[in-house]
Amino acid sequence: MKKSKKRRILIIIAAVLFVLVVGLGFASNYMFNYAFVREDKSFIKSGSSQALKKDQAWLKKYPKQIWYEQSAQGKLKLEAAFVPAAKQTNKTIVVFHGYTKNKEHMADYIRMFHNNGYNVLAPDARASGASEGKIIGYGWPDHYDDLLWIKRLIKKTGKSNAQIGLFGVSMGGATVMFLAGEKLPRQVKVLIEDCGYSSINSELSYQLNQMFHLPSFPLIPSVNLETRLRGGYNFNDGDSIAQLKKNKLPILFIHGSKDTFVPTKMVYDNYQATSAPKQLLVVKGASHAGSFEKKRIKYQKTVVNFLNKYLP
Known part of the structure; x- marks a missing residue:
């Protein structure tokens, strides 16, 4: 093969690789903005049920304290309500x-x-509600912030006799499981998670396939690189199963049987991951984060009984 022909082939290969790299860069930037940047998300259902609106009106009027905290990494001002x-x-x-x-x-x-x-402490995660921040953390950087909230709560309610339970829904459920793998203060006694994902990577990969019919590779690793550069964290670290393997606290898992946003399969993976005392409630016919609304009495009875058992 002549040198000129070899050179043309190399140029073509280089051009194709350049186009692929640039295309991947544009795609990962789009996906990062789509999934991680704080803004209204068209793919998330908006609106509230009448029951939730009634409870929101109650919460607005009920006497409460507004607490502030600085994020664990960076200088974001975070807000929580203590009821x-x-x-x-x-x-x-x-x-x-x-x-x-x-x-x-x-x-x-x-x-x-x-x-x-119970008293209730309800934080706004970074890039959510009244808390500062532009990049959504999917619960991983947030769980470090939540360790600060827990320490603040212990000082408020009494270091010697405070008893604390952690509860979260969806991303909040994943946050609870991320916390399960940390060295929590002894005052934290019990965990309850509702429809949390088994890892950030697996949830993003699932959604990429569901929404865009695309495989996880190479886009998910590329988006993670952008998340590390722009968001300051590695979302591969957000692994509920890995954290649950370190968990020693009793934990209640809840999920809807018709959840197509965080697939129901994930709750079984999470449940199997921990050897701690545990219980599983799969609510028949419930969609994502819809278990409480679907079966209010059963949901409340299960949650309260679990708390009564481990918050004596």
């Missing part, structure tokens, strides 16, 4: 909201815990 129980108690449930939501979206759960005699 004291009607009767003084040392028992508090910390509730974590879902993707693109905020503490007000947790009003029905806050009221459920309040009605059962």
